[in-house]
Amino acid sequence: MKSEKVKLDLEELRTGGIIKQKQKDYFILRTRIPGGYLKVDILKKYSVIAKKYGREYVHISTRQGIEIPWIHINNIPKLLNDLKKFGILRGACGPRSRNLIACPGASVCRFGLVNTEELARKLDQVAFGKEVPKKFKVAISGCLNSCSKPQENDLGFLAQGEPEVDLSKCIGCTLCAMVCEKVCGRGKREPAIIMDENKRPVYREENCFFEGDCVRVCPVNAWKVKKTGFAVYIGGRVGRFPKFGIKIADFVDEKQIPRIIKNAISCYNRIAQTGERFGEALEKQDIETIKKEIL
Numbered sequence: 001m002k003s004e005k006v007k008l009d010l011e012e013l014r015t016g017g018i019i020k021q022k023q024k025d026y027f028i029l030r031t032r033i034p035g036g037y038l039k040v041d042i043l044k045k046y047s048v049i050a051k052k053y054g055r056e057y058v059h060i061s062t063r064q065g066i067e068i069p070w071i072h073i074n075n076i077p078k079l080l081n082d083l084k085k086f087g088i089l090r091g092a093c094g095p096r097s098r099n100l101i102a103c104p105g106a107s108v109c110r111f112g113l114v115n116t117e118e119l120a121r122k123l124d125q126v127a128f129g130k131e132v133p134k135k136f137k138v139a140i141s142g143c144l145n146s147c148s149k150p151q152e153n154d155l156g157f158l159a160q161g162e163p164e165v166d167l168s169k170c171i172g173c174t175l176c177a178m179v180c181e182k183v184c185g186r187g188k189r190e191p192a193i194i195m196d197e198n199k200r201p202v203y204r205e206e207n208c209f210f211e212g213d214c215v216r217v218c219p220v221n222a223w224k225v226k227k228t229g230f231a232v233y234i235g236g237r238v239g240r241f242p243k244f245g246i247k248i249a250d251f252v253d254e255k256q257i258p259r260i261i262k263n264a265i266s267c268y269n270r271i272a273q274t275g276e277r278f279g280e281a282l283e284k285q286d287i288e289t290i291k292k293e294i295l
Contacts, residue, residue: 008076015129017091018076021069027076029053029068029083030091032099032128035120035140036064045086053079063137064101065091092129095274097136097265100127105142105159112142113159113212113228119254126258130265133272133281137237138261140230144183144211149236151244154278155264156233160210160251161225165201169222172199176214176223183213210250229253234264234294235279243279248291256295263294 010020017030029049050058050068053075059067071079083090091099100123103109105116120140127138139153143161150156165176172195180193184207192208193201201214215223229251236245252260264278267290272281282290 008073011094013076014093015096017093018071019093023070025073026069027071027073029071029079030061030065030093031067031083032063032065032089032091032124034064034089034100034124034128035102035117036104037117037121042087045088049079049082049086049088052082063099065099067091089124095132095134097128097130097132097138100124100138100140101148101153102140103142103145103147105140109142110216111145111212113161113225114142114230114254116140116142116148116159119257123258123261127261132265132268132278133274134277136265136268136278144209150231151233152236152238152242153245154234154236154268155261156236156245157230157252157257158233160229160231161212161215162205162210162227162229162251163203163208163212163214163223164226165203165214165223167200167222169220170200171220171222173219174199175217175219176201179213179217183209183211227251230257232260232295234290235282237277237279245279246282246287248287249295252295260294267293 019028019030021028046066050056053071054068055070061067100120102116102120105114106112107115107117137153138155139148139150140157141148141150142159150158174195177193177195181191184191187209189207192204193214196202212225215225231247232249232252233245233247237243268278271285
């Protein structure tokens with residue numbers, strides 16, 4: 001005798017990351033891992049879930065989440081109980097904000113200027129699961145390399161480091177000027193660091209990309225990061241109609257980020273029609289006015 005099919009609210013399931021599969025009566029579990037940082041004990045529990053409810057494999061999503069397909073509709077109530085028991089965070093689908101992604105940042109990366117993983121975990125409750133007209137994606141990158149692609153998200157934060165030099169420590173090796181010339185050359189700018197007649201570096205802030213390479217290569221620690229902050233991008237997207245975001249600020253303090261996220265989501269809800277991405281809605285707005293609203 002066949003078991004009776006469990007009755008569930010499909011829209012409510014989508015809100016919590018349970019997505020209908022193309023095969024009848026099967027669903028995909030979408031989870032979220034803020035900043036891509038996952039403890040091994042939780043990772044082991046994913047294996048338990050995949051074996052118990054799926055077909056013993058997982059899919060790693062592009063937004064630093066783990067998805068488990070082939071979950072039968074009758075098993076969803078038990079699955080939800082196990083997710084709560086194991087501490088596995090559910091993702092989202094439909095018109096709401098997604099998992100916040102981040103690069104490894106300064107905790108392990110030699111290019112990182114800030115601890116992006118830790119910041120992503122702090123911001124999870126601020127950024128995730130908010131109702132919006134279409135979808136809303138946030139990314140944080142720890143340096144100019146932009147590994148988490150902040151320019152391609154609805155809201156992106158890119159870490160910046162302003163350098164300064166202690167000339168009393170400088171040995172005139174010229175490494176800072178050489179690496180700066182390389183970076184600025186790729187960015188189609190004149191170098192931010194040039195050497196004077198005494199082989200002492202002269203810093204020209206207006207040309208700087210604030211990536212911190214001069215600090216990284218200095219063999220005597222003459223160069224230091226004076227301050228860090230974040231460039232802010234809005235309206236980026238990929239998908240069918242990709243577009244880079246618009247930079248609206250430099251050197252925003254980390255403490256301002258929660259407020260900026262809240263303001264950006266509020267702005268999106270105010271200006272966009274149902275089914276319209278943030279970037280599409282921004283094309284019909286005065287950006288200077290939007291900047292004041294978000295910042």
